[in-house]
Amino acid sequence: MIACQEHLPGWLSLPQARVLWLVEPEQKRAAKVAAQFGIPRHTPRLEDALADAEVQVVDICAPSGLHARMTRQALQAGKHVLCEKPMALSAAEAFQLVALARQGQRKLMIGHHLRFDPVALALVQALQESDRGQFHAVRAQWLRKRRLPARPGFVRRELSGGGVLLDLGVHMVDLAWWVAGCPQPVAASASLNNRLGRRGDVQGEWGSWDSRTLDVEDFAWGQLRFEGGLLVSFELSWLALQPEEEFQRVQWFGDRWGALWPAGRLFAHRRGRPWEVQLAPTHVEKPHRLVVQRFAQCVLQGEAEPVPPEQIATVTAMIEALYRSARQGNEVPVELPRS
Ligand SMILES: NC(=O)c1ccc[n+]([C@@H]2O[C@H](COP(=O)([O-])OP(=O)(O)OC[C@H]3O[C@@H](n4cnc5c(N)ncnc54)[C@H](O)[C@@H]3O)[C@@H](O)[C@H]2O)c1
Incomplete structure (x- = not known):
């Protein structure tokens, strides 16, 4: 829902961005959404997209209980991460993600659109x-x-x-x-x-x-x-x-x-x-559009995340x-x- 209604239109509206992969375990939905938004590749496995060196950013719109694990995987693969809320289910996980992003000098932002x-x-x-x-x-x-x-x-x-x-x-x-x-x-x-x-x-x-x-x-x-x-x-x-x-x-x-x-x-x-x-x-x-735009801007310009992940970990x-x-x-x- 949120990927199709907000995030994908947000990325596609940015001249500097291309959406390279859609990760979605439901194959029929994956094919339909990829066709709708002109995304060249789709896969049920996050690892496939993470292995692509051209991918710089991962935007996570999967169910909430998967956010922390997927964010960790993407940061460990050297990608910048925009993730929908909630960031994680525990403070320990959330602060570990912040540490991982800071150590790897990757941007990490949670979609707190308010x-x-x-x-x-x-x-x-x-x-x-x-x-x-x-x-x-x-x-x-x-x-x-x-x-x-x-x-x-x-x-x-x-x-x-x-x-x-x-x-x-x-x-x-x-x-x-x-x-x-x-x-x-x-x-x-x-x-x-x-x-x-x-x-x-x-x-x-x-x-x-x-x-x-x-x-x-x-x-x-x-x-x-x-x-x-x-x-x-x-x-x-x-x-x-x-x-x-x-x-x-x-x-x-x-x-x-x-x-x-x-x-x-x-x-x-x-x-x-x-x-x-x-x-x-x-x-x-x-x-929601500003979430994507401002995150893209912070990646491209090397600026601080407009929503600091330390605050969202708190x-x-x-x-x-x-x-x-x-x-x-x-x-x-x-x-x-x-x-
Ligand atoms: N900020 C907001 O206003 C806002 C609004 C709605 C939803 N959200 C958040 O966005 C997330 C998604 O919500 P939604 O309403 O779009 O849910 P949804 O159920 O419509 O979509 C979730 C999608 O994730 C897929 N999925 C399941 N397991 C996956 C996996 N391992 N890898 C990749 N994809 C997987 C599902 O098949 C489904 O297509 C939730 O965490 C929710 O809290 C935020």
Whole structure:
């Protein structure tokens, strides 16, 4: 889905790039997609593409549970890697990938497209240009009504690595944390369940799933604590009983500013009165396209990745801790490698 809708059109729009291989185990799909996008070769084996010295970049859009292994293979073969989210399932894996990329002087970027969202960029820029003050709380919500992605790469844990916390949670946690200035995470607590997905009579818009074998969460609720006192709470669902088909809202509460996404509003107090700004984003390019364009640019120009993989490895540590907390039923520390 994401390869055909976003990544391949993104690469094909770049005059400096050619797509040389498609790696896809489903042979019929591989042939169809290769023909659709004019890709000269396709194979079910990543190794075939990695052995081609002409290949400089590998763009991974496979199911989430395969990302870390495929990224490692590609970096070890000397390729630059753009990988869809999530980066990995554990902080240890994620930081190893960063180390591998840095040692081999390869670029590594994860497709956190909300870092290229026009409103998010405008919020970050506005806060950078003013006295940001201190944020003390963020509430992040991404709640879908009937949008459980029923493909195997999402509903079978051995392929997906997790459910809605991994799918939507990485975006919400990262956006909340990035706009708040990336403080050091301290502790995590979460509650996960798949009560609706397992009921058997609940149907979604995005295909049907076997409620008896669904082994990932469709609902996630929880909180992260950070150094300096910031609290980030999140609410995530693929199957929420709610009015909206899709509901996204992140709200930051600080001592100088309040902020709202995706509405793009900033709130403050000036001379004793409430004061509000409606941001007018200047970027118009689609965020997913910018992921590919900006990654290509960093490879070609030898620049730093616009989404630093160290930061996304830290997000991975937060998500890993949230899963651990849900299993244990209590708050747990976020464990980061000692630097
Ligand atoms: N950033 C975003 O907005 C966004 C949106 C959608 C999906 N994604 C991510 O992209 C990834 C793919 O999601 P999707 O919705 O396109 O899934 P999808 O199920 O539509 O496509 C995944 C493809 O990977 C193939 N595949 C399975 N095993 C493979 C292997 N070993 N090597 C190569 N290909 C393999 C599958 O056959 C399938 O064609 C997921 O990790 C998801 O989290 C990100």
